[in-house]
Amino acid sequence: MRLAATLEVHGHDVTSINRDYAQGVSDVDVLALATREARVLVTFDRDFGELVVRHREPHAGVIYLRLGVVPLAAKAERLLESIDYLASQNRPPFLVVTPIAIRSAPE
Template identity: 45%
Template sequence: MDERTGPRVARWLRDQHHDVVSVYEDARGLDDADVLAMAVREDRILITNDTDFGERVFRARQPHRGVVLLRLADERSLSKVAALKRLLAHHAADLSGSFVVVGEASIRIVRP
């Protein structure tokens, strides 16, 4: 999970029994290329609200194991958790290797 997603979201995911590495907690200041490379190395899906990862995946063609981009008007932790609850309830099996854009009322999944 990238730095901007925040520690509350990381705690919620851990409470749901997900194995989470939070850049905010463990590697603050890491640049985006290194965050994505770390996620690939550790075979992790990256959760972010930073659109730069879309550029890295689609234009620069950087490898990834899955990216969840939270595109929310309300970026408070409660909104992020609500969006992730909805995503995991309906699309958990679709995340690996996909680029997923989650909005308040939509989920778009792009598979390689």
């Protein structure tokens, strides 16, 4: 089961760029779309950190998964933990998720 499907099984409303949108959508457009729709962006692409942290692009929350080569079940577990952490925050953070830690990147 893919991560998007795992989130859906856990009751989350999910949109997938790969599944729901045309190929070739830029990172800037993806971030803007997620922000417009008040969606948390889940990504393996560190370029979103550049957009959010360095360029101060608005966002509704970003979860950057830096998990390396781990089984899908472990990725899903860390993602669900990250969503719980995100819900406890006062403002939408840029989260960096590794196998051993979840941290908010400075903005």
